[in-house]
Amino acid sequence: xxxxxxxxxxxxxxxxxxxxxxxxxxxxxxxxxxxxxxxxxxxxxxxxxxxxxxxxxxxxxxxxxxxxxxxxxxxxxxxxxxxxxxxxxxxxxxxxxxxxxxxxxxxxxxxxxxxxxxxxxxxxxxxxxxxxxxxxxxxxxxxxxxxxxxxxxxxxxxxxxxxxxxxxxxxxxxxxxxxxxxxxxxxxxxxxxxxxxxxxxxxxxxxxxxxxxxxxxxxxxxxxxxxxxxxxxxxxxxxxxxxxxxxxxxxxxxxxxxxxxxxxxxxxxxxxxxxxxxxxxxxxxxxxxxxxxxxxxxxxxxxxxxxxxxxxxxxxxxxxxxxxxxxxxxxxxxxxxxxxxxxxxxxxxxxxxxxxxxxxxxxxxxxxxxxxxxxxxxxxx
Amino acid sequence: xxxxxxxxxxxxxxxxxxxxxxxxxxxxxxxxxxxxxxxxxxxxxxxxxxxxxxxxxxxxxxxxxxxxxxxxxxxxxxxxxxxxxxxxxxxxxxxxxxxxxxxxxxxxxxxxxxxxxxxxxxxxxxxxxxxxxxxxxxxxxxxxxxxxxxxxxxxxxxxxxxxxxxxxxxxxxxxxxxxxxxxxxxxxxxxxxxxxxxxxxxxxxxxxxxxxxxxxxxxxxxxxxxxxxxxxxxxxxxxxxxxxxxxxxxxxxxxxxxxxxxxxxxxxxxxxxxxxxxxxxxxxxxxxxxxxxxxxxxx
Numbered sequence: 001x002x003x004x005x006x007x008x009x010x011x012x013x014x015x016x017x018x019x020x021x022x023x024x025x026x027x028x029x030x031x032x033x034x035x036x037x038x039x040x041x042x043x044x045x046x047x048x049x050x051x052x053x054x055x056x057x058x059x060x061x062x063x064x065x066x067x068x069x070x071x072x073x074x075x076x077x078x079x080x081x082x083x084x085x086x087x088x089x090x091x092x093x094x095x096x097x098x099x100x101x102x103x104x105x106x107x108x109x110x111x112x113x114x115x116x117x118x119x120x121x122x123x124x125x126x127x128x129x130x131x132x133x134x135x136x137x138x139x140x141x142x143x144x145x146x147x148x149x150x151x152x153x154x155x156x157x158x159x160x161x162x163x164x165x166x167x168x169x170x171x172x173x174x175x176x177x178x179x180x181x182x183x184x185x186x187x188x189x190x191x192x193x194x195x196x197x198x199x200x201x202x203x204x205x206x207x208x209x210x211x212x213x214x215x216x217x218x219x220x221x222x223x224x225x226x227x228x229x230x231x232x233x234x235x236x237x238x239x240x241x242x243x244x245x246x247x248x249x250x251x252x253x254x255x256x257x258x259x260x261x262x263x264x265x266x267x268x269x270x271x272x273x274x275x276x277x278x279x280x281x282x283x284x285x286x287x288x289x290x291x292x293x294x295x296x297x298x299x300x301x302x303x304x305x306x307x308x309x310x311x312x313x314x315x316x317x318x319x320x321x322x323x324x325x326x327x328x329x330x331x332x333x334x335x336x337x338x339x340x341x342x343x344x345x346x347x348x349x350x351x352x353x354x355x356x357x358x359x360x361x362x363x364x365x366x367x368x369x370x371x372x373x374x375x376x377x378x379x380x381x
Numbered sequence: 382x383x384x385x386x387x388x389x390x391x392x393x394x395x396x397x398x399x400x401x402x403x404x405x406x407x408x409x410x411x412x413x414x415x416x417x418x419x420x421x422x423x424x425x426x427x428x429x430x431x432x433x434x435x436x437x438x439x440x441x442x443x444x445x446x447x448x449x450x451x452x453x454x455x456x457x458x459x460x461x462x463x464x465x466x467x468x469x470x471x472x473x474x475x476x477x478x479x480x481x482x483x484x485x486x487x488x489x490x491x492x493x494x495x496x497x498x499x500x501x502x503x504x505x506x507x508x509x510x511x512x513x514x515x516x517x518x519x520x521x522x523x524x525x526x527x528x529x530x531x532x533x534x535x536x537x538x539x540x541x542x543x544x545x546x547x548x549x550x551x552x553x554x555x556x557x558x559x560x561x562x563x564x565x566x567x568x569x570x571x572x573x574x575x576x577x578x579x580x581x582x583x584x585x586x587x588x589x590x591x592x593x594x595x596x597x598x599x600x601x602x603x604x605x606x607x608x609x610x611x612x613x614x615x616x617x618x619x620x621x622x623x624x625x626x627x628x629x630x631x632x633x634x635x636x637x638x639x640x641x642x643x644x645x646x647x648x649x650x651x652x653x654x655x656x657x658x659x660x661x662x663x664x665x666x667x668x669x670x671x672x673x674x675x676x677x678x679x680x
Contacts, residue, residue, distance in 0.1 A: 106483055106484075106487060106570055106571070108570050108571065108600040108601065108602070109600070109601045109602075109605060111487060111490050111491070111571050112487070112491070113487065142491055143484070143487040143488045143490075143491045144488055144491040144492055144495065181484055184482055184483075184484055186483065211482050211483050211484065213456065213480045213481060213482045213483065214482035214483075214484065214485075216456070216457060217457075217482075243634045245628075245631050245632075245633065247628065255544070256544055257542065257543050257544025257545065257634075258542060258543070258544075258568065258597075258633055258634025258638060259540075259541070259542025259543060259544055259545035259546075259568070259595070259597055259623050259634075260542075260544035260545055260548065261633070261634060262542075262597060262598070262623040262624040262627060262633050262634070262638070263545060263548075263621075263623045263664060263665060265624075265626045265627065266623065266624065266625045266626050266647075266663070266664060267664050268626075269625065269626040270663055270664065275626065278627075278631075278633055278634070280634045311544050311547050311548055311551070312522075313520075313521070313522040313525065313544070313547045314408070314520060314522045342548075342551065343522075343525065343547060343551060344522055344524060344525065368666060369664060369665070369666060370664065370666060
């Protein structure tokens with residue numbers, strides 16, 4: 001789960017990482033109030049989960065209530081690369097002497113935590129990496145050893161962070177690492193991490209991505225999920241406990257298993273079609289799950305055909321077929337179904353589908369993934 | 382021969398009295414796996430369909446001589462269960478639990494590396510391992526796998542994805558190709574056992590003549606495998622990588638399956654493997670057919 005900047009800053013504050021005083025606002029009046037509380041000058045910042053806000057006009061400086069009113073009016077409702085701005089974060093404007101970069105992630109290849117730090121902050125770290133890779137210092141951290149202030153300081157020195165900022169940067173690195181580990185982040189990034197003229201070091205932005213698997217030990221995350229932007233199809237699927245991702249194509253996909261679902265998308269693409277979604281119904285594939293899956297697919301008006309790709313393992317093909325027949329009876333479908341059913345008891349399963357007497361215009365079976373994809377893509381034309 | 386597990390392997394099930402543990406544990410026993418005990422704290426003295434239950438892994442090991450453990454406990458309990466198994470002398474742990482936090486996985490992996498280097502962890506969030514006809518630990522439906530042959534070439538399978546593992550087994554069975562061992566390493570960010578670990582074993586396993594690999598988007602495990610293959614694997618290979626059409630920034634079901642910052646794409650992985658001499662199928666069936674050709678050429 002990706003957090004908005006203001007949520008990231010609130011999360012940082014839990015770990016005593018210094019951030020600017022500010023408040024979140026969904027209306028112009030709220031923005032003015034937040035600005036008065038934060039004290040002028042303030043920065044009004046669009047809250048969207050996409051880069052390039054500043055260039056799009058989503059970040060503005062304001063010296064008084066009138067300016068806040070003007071900027072908040074312009075920014076709220078703004079479309080930034082397809083993201084509509086629903087909230088602004090209004091914070092006290094900081095004087096900036098220098099901008100740095102710091103982040104923690106899991107390096108999956110090394111199976112260790114990775115600190116990245118650079119004295120060149122304020123721009124995309126990928127750009128820094130492309131222009132001057134030596135400007136980024138990488139430090140691997142053993143998860144059962146952790147990060148000491150000394151190692152953090154050494155990394156900062158190596159990154160050529162100036163002497164007057166070293167103590168502040170090392171202190172923030174240790175706190176950010178704690179936020180990353182205890183806070184169960186996939187990513188905790190500060191860009192820019194700023195040095196103020198008065199010598200203080202401070203997180204001016206916050207990019208935090210949380211590991212959904214750890215939600216059970218973070219009741220404080222509930223408020224974050226409430227603001228999560230989901231497409232309506234994804235919302236419906238989540239309510240039904242389905243692994244669903246909305247896409248833009250015309251062939252609705254249902255498969256059992258994440259790998260098989262991904263593979264189905266690939267094969268549809270390979271034969272010239274486009275997938276409307278990724279949907280993994282998991283191992284079970286019973287009538288309830290299948291009904292729920294068909295309902296979600298049915299809510300997508302772009303869908304012209306539905307491809308069900310099931311490999312029977314422990315859940316046998318005949319059980320899956322019964323589930324499909326039952327589900328088809330329950331849901332008033334707007335698009336025809338093509339089924340590929342293989343694996344354990346697939347033959348029996350396919351017979352059940354034939355015996356159900358569903359018209360071929362509504363439901364047909366194909367023996368292989370490729371054949372089924374071709375048929376579904378043809379129907380979607 | 383087979384890799385990691387065979388007919389001698391004695392297995393305990395941590396969480397045998399739970400729904401998943403009981404269901405899969407009994408299925409594994411029916412397949413012929415030596416399931417010699419179960420572990421559920423507070424339930425010592427009970428049995429599950431004749432399989433004795435113990436309070437701790439240590440008790441189970443001293444009573445049964447088990448060397449492998451099958452962990453089917455909820456995500457909260459999985460890290461402690463893995464470390465308990467390692468501490469009690471278990472040297473092969475299969476953890477099917479889905480939903481273990483990545484931070485826990487990283488800590489468990491580092492702890493095993495430091496304190497219990499003799500213990501190999503498979504998973505978490507993996508379908509398990511099957512050496513057909515000998516041992517099946519996990520959720521694989523044993524009947525999909527064809528037994529290895531004494532006279533014809535056999536294939537070893539290693540896969541990051543569950544249902545595609547079955548698909549791979551099935552493709553080979555359709556062509557009458559036997560399987561030495563099929564390892565599902567799981568799709569989580571920090572798997573205990575990697576492609577490279579399995580490839581190294583298959584390379585030296587006399588019963589394995591060719592290797593089929595199933596990868597997916599996200600991370601760099603396939604690229605690392607490609608490096609290893611170039612320098613260490615002489616047996617012929619075919620592979621399939623799922624997720625060519627996956628959009629950037631969307632997790633495709635598995636916690637590890639995500640393309641981010643242009644990294645971890647299926648195309649990049651396929652290219653790396655192709656350069657390492659692996660034959661690439663654009664779908665699982667094609668990868669299976671390529672393996673059919675490979676096996677014919679060995680004959």
